[in-house]
Amino acid sequence: xxxxxxxxxxxxxxxxxxxxxxxxxxxxxxxxxxxxxxxxxxxxxxxxxxxxxxxxxxxxxxxxxxxxxxxxxxxxxxxxxxxxxxxxxxxxxxxxxxxxxxxxxxxxxxxxxxxxxxxxxxxxxxxxxxxxxxxxxxxxxxxxxxxxxxxxxxxxxxxxxxxxxxxxxxxxxxxxxxxxxxxxxxxxxxxxxxxxxxxxxxxxxxxxxxxxxxxxxxxxxxxxxxxxxxxxxxxxxxxxxxxxxxxxxxxxxxxxxxxxxxxxxxxxxxxxxxxxxxxxxxxxxxxxxxxxxxxxxxxxxxxxxxxxxxxxxxxxxxxxxxxxxxxxxxxxxxxxxxxxxxxxxxxxxxxxxxxxxxxxxxxxxxxxxxxxxxxxxxxxxxxxxxxxx
Amino acid sequence: xxxxxxxxxxxxxxxxxxxxxxxxxxxxxxxxxxxxxxxxxxxxxxxxxxxxxxxxxxxxxxxxxxxxxxxxxxxxxxxxxxxxxxxxxxxxxxxxxxxxxxxxxxxxxxxxxxxxxxxxxxxxxxxxxxxxxxxxxxxxxxxxxxxxxxxxxxxxxxxxxxxxxxxxxxxxxxxxxxxxxxxxxxxxxxxxxxxxxxxxxxxxxxxxxxxxxxxxxxxxxxxxxxxxxxxxxxxxxxxxxxxxxxxxxxxxxxxxxxxxxxxxxxxxxxxxxxxxxxxxxxxxxxxxxxxxxxxxxxxxxxxxxxxxxxxxxxxxxxxxxxxxxxxxxxxxxxxxxxxxxxxxxxxxxxxxxxxxxxxxxxxxxxxxxxxxxxxxxxxxxxxxxxxxxxxxxxxxxxxxxxxxxxxxxxxxxxxxxxxxxxxxxxxxxxxxxxxxxxxxxxxxxxxxxxxxxxxxxxxxxxxxxxxxxxxxxxxxxxxxxxxxxxxxxxxxxxxxxxxxxxxxxxxxxxxxxxxxxxxxxxxxxxxxxxxxxxxxxxxxxxxxxxxxxxxxxxxxxxxxxxxxxxxxxxxxxxxxxxxxxxxxxxxxxxxxxxxxx
Numbered sequence: 010x011x012x013x014x015x016x017x018x019x020x021x022x023x024x025x026x027x028x029x030x031x032x033x034x035x036x037x038x039x040x041x042x043x044x045x046x047x048x049x050x051x052x053x054x055x056x057x058x059x060x061x062x063x064x065x066x067x068x069x070x071x072x073x074x075x076x077x078x079x080x081x082x083x084x085x086x087x088x089x090x091x092x093x094x095x096x097x098x099x100x101x102x103x104x105x106x107x108x109x110x111x112x113x114x115x116x117x118x119x120x121x122x123x124x125x126x127x128x129x130x131x132x133x134x135x136x137x138x139x140x141x142x143x144x145x146x147x148x149x150x151x152x153x154x155x156x157x158x159x160x161x162x163x164x165x166x167x168x169x170x171x172x173x174x175x176x177x178x179x180x181x182x183x184x185x186x187x188x189x190x191x192x193x194x195x196x197x198x199x200x201x202x203x204x205x206x207x208x209x210x211x212x213x214x215x216x217x218x219x220x221x222x223x224x225x226x227x228x229x230x231x232x233x234x235x236x237x238x239x240x241x242x243x244x245x246x247x248x249x250x251x252x253x254x255x256x257x258x259x260x261x262x263x264x265x266x267x268x269x270x271x272x273x274x275x276x277x278x279x280x281x282x283x284x285x286x287x288x289x290x291x292x293x294x295x296x297x298x299x300x301x302x303x304x305x306x307x308x309x310x311x312x313x314x315x316x317x318x319x320x321x322x323x324x325x326x327x328x329x330x331x332x333x334x335x336x337x338x339x340x341x342x343x344x345x346x347x348x349x350x351x352x353x354x355x356x357x358x359x360x361x362x363x364x365x366x367x368x369x370x371x372x373x374x375x376x377x378x379x380x381x382x383x384x385x386x387x388x389x390x391x392x393x394x395x396x397x398x
Numbered sequence: 399x400x401x402x403x404x405x406x407x408x409x410x411x412x413x414x415x416x417x418x419x420x421x422x423x424x425x426x427x428x429x430x431x432x433x434x435x436x437x438x439x440x441x442x443x444x445x446x447x448x449x450x451x452x453x454x455x456x457x458x459x460x461x462x463x464x465x466x467x468x469x470x471x472x473x474x475x476x477x478x479x480x481x482x483x484x485x486x487x488x489x490x491x492x493x494x495x496x497x498x499x500x501x502x503x504x505x506x507x508x509x510x511x512x513x514x515x516x517x518x519x520x521x522x523x524x525x526x527x528x529x530x531x532x533x534x535x536x537x538x539x540x541x542x543x544x545x546x547x548x549x550x551x552x553x554x555x556x557x558x559x560x561x562x563x564x565x566x567x568x569x570x571x572x573x574x575x576x577x578x579x580x581x582x583x584x585x586x587x588x589x590x591x592x593x594x595x596x597x598x599x600x601x602x603x604x605x606x607x608x609x610x611x612x613x614x615x616x617x618x619x620x621x622x623x624x625x626x627x628x629x630x631x632x633x634x635x636x637x638x639x640x641x642x643x644x645x646x647x648x649x650x651x652x653x654x655x656x657x658x659x660x661x662x663x664x665x666x667x668x669x670x671x672x673x674x675x676x677x678x679x680x681x682x683x684x685x686x687x688x689x690x691x692x693x694x695x696x697x698x699x700x701x702x703x704x705x706x707x708x709x710x711x712x713x714x715x716x717x718x719x720x721x722x723x724x725x726x727x728x729x730x731x732x733x734x735x736x737x738x739x740x741x742x743x744x745x746x747x748x749x750x751x752x753x754x755x756x757x758x759x760x761x762x763x764x765x766x767x768x769x770x771x772x773x774x775x776x777x778x779x780x781x782x783x784x785x786x787x788x789x790x791x792x793x794x795x796x797x798x799x800x801x802x803x804x805x806x807x808x809x810x811x812x813x814x815x816x817x818x819x820x821x822x823x824x825x826x827x828x829x830x831x832x833x834x835x836x837x838x839x840x841x842x843x844x845x846x847x848x849x850x851x852x853x854x855x856x857x858x859x860x861x862x863x864x865x866x867x868x869x870x871x872x873x874x875x876x877x878x879x880x881x882x883x884x885x886x887x888x889x890x891x892x893x894x895x896x897x898x899x900x901x902x903x904x905x906x907x908x909x910x911x912x913x914x915x916x917x918x919x920x921x922x923x924x925x926x927x928x929x930x931x932x933x934x935x936x937x938x939x940x941x942x943x944x945x946x947x948x949x950x951x952x953x954x955x956x957x958x959x960x961x962x963x964x965x966x967x968x969x970x971x972x973x974x975x976x977x978x979x980x981x982x983x984x985x986x987x988x989x990x991x992x993x994x995x
Contacts, residue, residue: 159439161432199450203443257468271514275547294469298462305458312451316444321436324443328450335454339461346464 030091033381038310041303042086042358042373046079048288048300049359049366056273056280056287057361071280071361078363082370089374090381094323097378098149104371105146111139112180126184140181140189141368144333145375147177148196152326155204159321167204170197188340188354192333199332200325252276253286253345257297264293280361282353285345300359301342307373308335314380327379330372402427489577489606490620491629492591492613494636495669495858501591501613501681503606504580507560507573509551510601511542516570519543526551526571529562553596554578574601579613581681586640589675589704590632590803590856593684609684610702612856614804631858633669638662641971642672649964650676650942653923657943659705660968661835665843665934666862668852670801671976673836675705705941707801708809710832713941714905714957716926717828718774722762723845723877724789725777727869733763733876737773748820750775753956766880767888769904771827778826783817786825792851792868793841795833801854809834828905835939838926842937846881846928849874882931893927893962895969897980902927902965904957909944920944923957925965929973930981938972940965 050072057071064070089097111130119127122136129136151170158166174197181190202211256272259265270290273279279287289297311331318324334357341356343349355362357369404427410420492501516522519542527535530552541549554576555563563571579594592611596604605621608614616630642660650658662672679685679701687702703709725731736759743750752770765773778786790796798810812832814821824830840854844865851865869877881901885893889904905924908916924941928934945960946953954960973980 159435161428161435203446203450205439205442254468257465258471261469271547274545289465289469294466297465297469301458301462301465305455308454308458309451312447312454316447316451319436319440321439321443324440324447328447332450332454335458339454339457342461342465346461346468348461348464 026091030381033383034090034377035310035314035380035382038307038373038380039090039377041307043083045300045303045358046083048296048303049284049356049361050076050079052284052288052359053280053361055268055270055291056284059274060280074363075361075366078366082358082366085367086370086374086377089371090377092378094320094326094379097375098153098322098326101146101149101375102153104142105150108139108143108146109177111137112143112177115139115184126186128184128186135363138362138364138368140184140186141364142371143177144189144193144196145330145368145372147173147193148200148329148333148372149326149375151197152200152322152329155200155325156320156322159204167201170200192337192340192354195336196329196333200329203328204321204325249276249278249283250344250347253283254347256286256290257346260290260293262294264289264291264296267291278353281355282341282360283345284356284360285342289345297342304335304338307331311376311380314382317385318379319385323379327376330376330379334369334372334376402431404428404431488621488623488627489579489594490625490627492620492632493629494632494634494639495671496635497629497631498636499582500587500632500634500636501579501581501594503577506554506556506576506578508553508576508599508604509555509560509563510572510574511549511551512570512572513542513547513549514570516542516568518568519570522566522568522571525566526563529559550599572601574599574604576604577606579606583636583640584682585678585680586636586643587634587673588678588681589702589706590634590673591681592804593681595684610805611704611803615802632856633664633667633671633858634673634856635671635975638972638975639672639674641975642968643674643676643678645968645971646674646940646964647676649940649967653942653945653947653960653964655942655945655960657705658964659709659835659939659941660965661706661839661937661939662968662972663839663843663852663854663937663939665847665852665928665937667859668840668843668855668863669859670836670839670854670856671936672972673706673856675703675707675709677701704803704805705943706835707799707803708805708834709941710809710812710834711922711924711941712829712832712907712910713835713838713922713924714828714907715769715771716838716903716905716924717826717831718766718769719877719881719903720790720793720841720845721774721778721781721786721826722766722880723869723873724786725781726762726876727873728781728785730780731762731777733761733880735762736760737762737765737770737776739765739770739773739776741772743772743775743823745775745820745823750823763880763883766903767883769884769889774827775823778822779819781822783819783822786822787817789868790825790831790841792866793844794851794853795831795837795841799834799836799840799854801836802856809836811837828907835924835941838924839937839939842926842928842939844868846874846878846934846937878928878931878934881928885927885931889956889958890925890927890962892958893925893966895929895966895973897982898969898973898978899930899932899981900927900966900969901929901931902962904962906956906958919946919955921955923955923961925957925961927965927969929969930978935978936973936976938965938969940968 053072053075054069058068061068061070092100115127118130120129120131121127122129128140129138151173154166154170156166157163174193178190178194181193252272252275256270259271268291270287272290273287276283276286285297285300288300308331311327315324315327318327337354337357340349340354344354355365358366404424405420409423413420413423489503491499493499520539523535523538523542526538527533560573581591590611592613593609594606594613595609597607598605608617608620612630612632613620619625620630642662646658646660657676659675660672661670663670685701687700726733738758739752739756739760740758741750741752741755750771752772756768756770760768760770760773762777765777787796796811796813798807800806814830821830836854840852844851845868848871849869850863850867852863853865878901881903882899884890884903885900890902893900893902903926905926907922908918909920909922910916922941922943923945924939927938929936929938940961942961942964946955947960948954949959
C-alpha cells in the first residue's frame with residue numbers, strides 16, 4: 010500500500026549492480042554499438058595499412074592502436090552506463106568544466122599538426138581533441154539548465170544554455186572547426202525543440218531559412234553557383250569526393266572483395282572521414298546498409314525509449330546525446346554520397362581516432378545510462394488520476 | 399486557461415480559522431501545478447520526440463537509398479582534368495564566300511593509360527617508345543609503375559599509330575575519340591583564321607577552342623550546338639587570297655622587304671576579300687608566342703603578328719587625298735584651284751619640304767599627282783585642325799576597327815597627344831598619325847564608293863552597307879579622277895594595269911626610330927589603289943616594310959618603285975579571279991567583212 014501511494018521504493022543499495030544493469034539497460038542499442046566497434050576494427054584492417062606504410066609503421070599499427078582505444082572506450086561505456094543519472098550529471102558537469110578549460114587553453118598550448126587548425130593537445134604517445142570530450146558534457150549541462158527552467162521559480166535555464174552554446178560555438182568556429190560547432194548548435198537545437206520551443210518560433214525560423222535561401226539563390230551568383238555545383242550530378246573525379254563516389258560505384262552491391270579496394274590508396278582521409286567509401290568499395294552496399302541500420306537503430310530506439318521518460322533532465326540529455334551521435338554519422342555518410350556539402354566529420358565508433366572513439370564511448374555510455382528502464386510512476390497515475398494522463 | 403491560485407483566499411481564511419498552517423495549502427497547490435506542467439511538457443515532448451525519430455529514420459533511409467543508387471551505377475573513368483559541364487567536341491567549319499573549306503575537323507584519337515588495368519607495364523613502355531620516338535621508355539615505365547592511376551600518353555595519334563598501339567594488346571592502354579582542327583590550305587589566310595587548341599579534355603571528347611583570329615572571336619558561336627554545325631561564312635575568297643599571298647610573297651622577296659601586307663576590300667560592302675600579312679605561319683602547327691628569351695623587343699617581329707590589322711604605321715602621302723577631298727567638300731577649293739607650293743614651308747621651328755621642288759604653284763589635282771607635302775599642308779591650314787579631325791574620325795581612322803578578329807582592338811591608331819597646327823599639317827600628308835592597312839582600306843572605300851561610310855568586315859555580306867554619307871557623289875568622283883591621274887601621269891605610273899583603269903595614291907613614310915626622330919634608310923611604302931576608277935569595285939592596299947630595290951643605278955625606297963609594281967601585279971592576277979572583264983578597246987577589225995552564207 011505504501012508503495013502504491015508513494016511510488017516505487019527506491020532500489021536499495023544492497024541490490025547487485027550487474028543484474029540490475031542487465032535488467033534495465035537497452036540491450037538492442039548496446040549490441041548495435043558493439044557491432045559498430047567491431048565493424049570499425051574490421052574496416053581499419055582495410056583502410057589504415059596505406060597510412061601506416063606512408064608513415065613507416067608496420068601495416069596494422071593503426072589497427073592495434075584503434076583496438077586499444079576501442080577497449081578503453083568500451084570499458085568507459087560500460088562503467089558510465091552503470092551510473093545513476095544523478096551521478097552521470099555530476100561527473101558530466103565536472104568533465105564539461107575540464108573540457109571547457111582545455112578548449113579555452115588550446116590557442117596557447119595546443120598544436121595544429123600542420124593541418125591549419127589548432128584543435129589538439131599533443132601528449133607524446135597520443136593526442137587529445139578537447140572538443141570531442143566537450144560535446145557530451147555540454148549536452149548534459151545544457152539539458153540540466155533547460156530542465157531546471159521547467160521548475161516553478163527555476164532559473165531562466167534556456168537563456169543560460171543558449172549563452173553557453175553561443176560561447177562554445179564561437180570558440181570552435183575560431184579554431185576553425187565549423188563541423189563541431191554546427192554539431193553543438195544542432196545538439197542544443199534538438200534539446201530546445203523537445204523542451205518545448207514555441208511553434209511560432211519554429212515556423213518563423215523555417216520561413217526565414219526558406220526565404221533567405223531563395224533570395225540568396227536568386228540574387229547572389231556565387232551562392233547559386235555553389236548550390237548548382239552541389240546539385241550537379243557530375244563530380245570532378247580527382248577530388249576526395251570524386252574518389253569516394255567512384256569507390257561506392259566500384260563496390261556495387263557486394264563489393265570488390267576484402268583487401269581488393271583501391272580507393273584507400275588515393276584518399277588521404279580513407280581511415281577517418283571517408284571510411285564509409287572504403288567499406289562500400291570492399292564490402293559493398295550490404296555492409297553500408299548494415300552500418301546505416303545500426304545507427305538508425307541506436308538513434309530511433311533511444312528516442313522511443315526517451316518518449317516514456319518522465320524526468321525532463323533525462324529526457325533532454327538523452328535526446329541530445331542520441332541526436333549528436335546520429336547526426337554525426339548522417340553527415341559523414343551524407344558527404345560521401347554527396348547529399349551534403351563536404352565537411353570533415355568522423356563516423357562515430359568506426360573512424361580511426363582515439364579522442365573520437367573514447368568520447369563516443371562516453372557519449373553512448375551516458376545515453377545508455379539515461380535510457381535504462383526505471384519506474385516512471387505509471388502506478389501513481391493509475392491510482393491518483395484513475396488512468397488519466 | 400484558468401489556474402488554481404496558489405493561495406486561494408477562501409481556503410486560507412478557513413484554514414486560519416481552524417488554526418491550520420496556510421502554507422501547507424500553498425505547497426500543495428504548487429506541487430499540483432508543477433505536476434500539471436510536467437505532464438503537459440511531457441506530452442508535448444513525446445510527440446516531438448516521435449517527430450524526430452521519424453525524421454531521423456527518413457534521413458537514414460534517404461542516405462541508404464542514395465548509397466544504393468550510387469552502388470547500382472557504373473563507375474566513371476578518371477580523367478586528368480576537371481569537367482564541370484559536359485564537353486562538347488563539335489566545332490563548326492569555317493568556309494570562304496564560295497563555300498570552300500578554310501577550317502574543318504578530322505576524327506582522330508588520343509591515347510591514354512588506365513594504369514591499374516595494365517598487365518605488363520614494362521612491355522607496354524618498351525613498345526610505346528618504339529612506336530612514338532619522342533617518348534622515353536624510362537619515363538613511361540616510371541609513370542606506369544608509380545602512384546599515378548591515369549596518364550595521357552599522346553593527345554593525337556594517327557591511324558597507323560593507333561593500330562600499332564592496339565597490337566601491343568595491353569588492356570590499360572585506351573583510345574579516346576578526338577576531333578582535330580584541320581586547316582587544309584596550310585598557311586593561306588593563316589592570320590585571319592588564327593588557330594585552335596584543346597581546352598578541357600575528357601576520355602570521351604575534348605573541347606577544341608580558338609586561340610586567335612576569327613577562331614577565337616567566334617569561339618562561342620562555332621562551339622554553340624544550337625547552330626547545328628552551320629559553317630561560318632567569311633567574306634574571303636580562297637583563290638584570291640592564295641593568289642594575293644603568292645604575289646605579295648614574290649614582291650616582298652624582290653623588294654627585299656622584311657614584311658608585307660595587303661588588303662583587298664569591296665568598296666560597297668566593306669567585305670575583306672583577301673588580307674595577307676607576311677611573314678606568315680601554318681595554323682596547323684602554330685608557332686609559339688615570342689618571349690623575352692627570344693630577345694624580341696617587339697611582337698611585330700613574330701610571324702604571328704598580323705601587319706594588316708595589328709600593325710599601325712604612319713602611312714604617309716596616301717592621306718593626302720583625304721585632305722583634298724575634304725577641302726573640295728567644304729567648298730574651299732576645287733580641282734583646278736592653284737595652291738602655293740613654294741618651299742620650304744616654315745612653321746615655328748618645323749620646316750616642311752617636298753621630295754622635289756615643284757615651283758611656286760600647283761593645281762589641287764597636281765598637288766595629289768605630284769604628291770606635294772607643302773601644298774597639302776596649306777590646304778589643311780584652310781580646313782583647320784578641328785574639322786580635319788572630325789573628317790578623319792568619320793572615316794574611322796581615329797579608333798580601332800570593328801573587324802571580327804580578336805586582334806582588332808590591338809590595332810588602335812596612334813594619335814598626336816594634342817592636335818596642334820603642326821599636327822594638322824603633318825597629318826594632312828600622313829605623318830604624325832598611325833593607323834593600320836585595314837583602316838586605310840575602309841577609309842578609301844568610304845571615300846571612293848560614292849561617299850558613304852563602310853565598316854571593314856570579315857563576314858560575308860548580302861548587299862552594300864549604305865552607311866552615313868561622308869562626302870558628296872561629286873567629291874567622290876573628283877577624288878577618283880585625281881587618283882586615276884596619279885597613275886596615268888604621277889608617282890604611280892608603274893601601277894597601271896591595262897583594262898582595269900587603276901587609280902591610287904602612293905605613300906612613302908620614313909620609319910620612326912624607337913629613340914625618337916626618323917630613320918633615313920627605312921621606309922614603309924604603301925600603295926592605296928582602287929579599280930576600276932570610273933566605277934570603283936575594289937580597294938587594294940599594299941604595304942611593304944623596309945623595301946629597297948636597285949633601279950636605274952640608284953637604291954630606291956619610295957612606294958612608286960616598290961609597292962606600286964607589286965600592287966599592279968596583284969591587280970593583274972586577282973581582277974580576273976574576281977570575275978572582272980578587262981575593259982580594253984575592242985580593235986575594230988578594219989577591212990574584214992563578216993560574211994555568212
